[in-house]
Amino acid sequence: MKNHSSKMNASAHYSKRRKLRVAIVGLTSCDGCSVTAIDMGAEFIAAVDHFELGDFFLIMDEKNKKAQYDVTFIEGAPLTKKNIAALKEARKRTKILVAYGACACQGVIPNIKNYIDKGKAVRYQYPKTWKQVDNMDILPLRKYVNVDFCLPGCPPDGRDVIAVLNAVREGINPRLLENPVCYECQLNGNECLLQKGEPCLGPVTRGGCDAVCLNLKFFCKGCRGLLAGYSSAQLEQQILKGTSRKNLERILQVFGIQEEWYNSQKKT
Numbered sequence: 372m373k374n375h376s377s378k379m380n381a382s383a384h385y386s387k388r389r390k391l392r393v394a395i396v397g398l399t400s401c402d403g404c405s406v407t408a409i410d411m412g413a414e415f416i417a418a419v420d421h422f423e424l425g426d427f428f429l430i431m432d433e434k435n436k437k438a439q440y441d442v443t444f445i446e447g448a449p450l451t452k453k454n455i456a457a458l459k460e461a462r463k464r465t466k467i468l469v470a471y472g473a474c475a476c477q478g479v480i481p482n483i484k485n486y487i488d489k490g491k492a493v494r495y496q497y498p499k500t501w502k503q504v505d506n507m508d509i510l511p512l513r514k515y516v517n518v519d520f521c522l523p524g525c526p527p528d529g530r531d532v533i534a535v536l537n538a539v540r541e542g543i544n545p546r547l548l549e550n551p552v553c554y555e556c557q558l559n560g561n562e563c564l565l566q567k568g569e570p571c572l573g574p575v576t577r578g579g580c581d582a583v584c585l586n587l588k589f590f591c592k593g594c595r596g597l598l599a600g601y602s603s604a605q606l607e608q609q610i611l612k613g614t615s616r617k618n619l620e621r622i623l624q625v626f627g628i629q630e631e632w633y634n635s636q637k638k639t
Contacts, residue, residue, distance in 0.1 A: 391441040391540055393419075394426040394433065395471070396461050398454040399481065400447030404472035405429050408529040418533040421540065439464050442539055444471040444522070444532065445512055448481050451505040455515055462516040469535060470512045473525040473594045473626055481509040482627035486620075511627070520545050524580060525594035525626065531579070548579040551598055552591050556582035564590050565606075568613040570622060575601045575635070594626045597635055604636045 395405055408415055409429065425440060426433035443465035449455045462468055473479040484492060485508050493506045512518050522531055522545075538545040552573035556563075559582055564571040571590040573582070577598050584591055597603065610619055623629035 390421065390423040391536070392423045392425050392439070393536065394424075394438075394440045394443040394461070394465065395428065396426060396443060396445050396457070397428040398445065398447030398458060398475075399450040400472070400474050402429060402446070404446045404474075404524075404526040407526045408532045411529040411533075415529060415533070418536065422536060437464070441465070442467045442469065442536065444469045445475050446471045448474040448478050448509055449512070449515060450481055450507070450509060452507075453505075458512060458515055467519045467539060468512075468516065470518045470521045471532075472527055473523055473596075475512050476521045476523050477596060477627035477631075478509045478511050479525060479594070479627050480625065483624050485509055486624050486629075509627075521547075521596075523547070523577060523595040528580070547577060549598065550578040551601075552576045552578045552580065552582050552585070552595070554578055555580070556585045556591075558582075559586055561585045565609055570610045570614050570619065572606070572622070572628075574606050575603050592622055592625050593628045593632075596626075597628060597631050602635050603632045607632075607636070 395408075397405065405427075406429070411418075424430075425438055443461050445458060445461060445468060447454070449458050470476045474481070478485075489506050489508075493501045493504050497504055513521075520535065522535060524531070535545045553563075555578050556573055561582060564585070565574075569590055571585075572593040573585065573591040575597050576591050576593045577595040580595060582591075607619070620629060623632050
């Protein structure tokens with residue numbers, strides 16, 4: 372995702388005069404992304420001391436509903452009309468908007484319903500009130516508003532939030548690691564699951580997670596999205612030697628990367 376250098380430079384100008392005002396806003400999600408930041412404890416508190424933390428849905432509400440921010444992190448996916456309205460309002464009131472976590476960047480788990488009969492599913496789940504349910508396609512934030520930076524992961528590491536804030540404070544465009552998950556996986560001495568005939572998306576998935584799933588013997592499902600410029604074609608051939616296409620597509624749908632997966636093959 373492209374960053375907007377003009378906005379980053381503007382934030383550097385503000386940083387010389389005062390602390391940057393920061394908000395962390397939640398849409399529909401499990402709140403796991405924000406919890407990882409809080410779990411850092413004293414390290415998170417020390418980092419936030421360099422900023423003015425305004426609205427943070429897990430800790431405190433901003434009393435001034437028209438408050439303006441320099442940086443706003445948006446966690447979760449827009450599943451309802453109310454979510455979309457909140458997202459657009461947040462965009463109006465911030466200089467830099469960060470899609471925070473896989474739900475915000477890709478749609479993730481709720482995105483699975485895009486691949487089924489949503490009408491049938493909502494009537495089954497809510498037989499008496501289904502007409503009152505916002506049963507929309509699940510789209511990432513960038514489909515509704517301009518996003519300045521995407522911080523991927525399910526969840527991202529809490530240190531990533533601090534790194535983004537420090538970069539903005541210094542007027543530097545935040546950058547994502549350009550190595551695949553396989554790089555970290557091999558550094559950690561893990562056995563390659565692909566060589567055992569098991570599916571794994573590590574070769575084309577953006578690293579930065581320290582291969583946490585592989586460290587625990589689970590295969591990579593691509594929660595951090597695909598690396599730009601990488602084709603999934605060769606990896607797909609390898610995976611299909613040990614599993615069906617239907618199962619592969621189920622894996623791709625978990626974190627909302629099926630469209631991205633097939634689009635990467637069209638560019639080669």
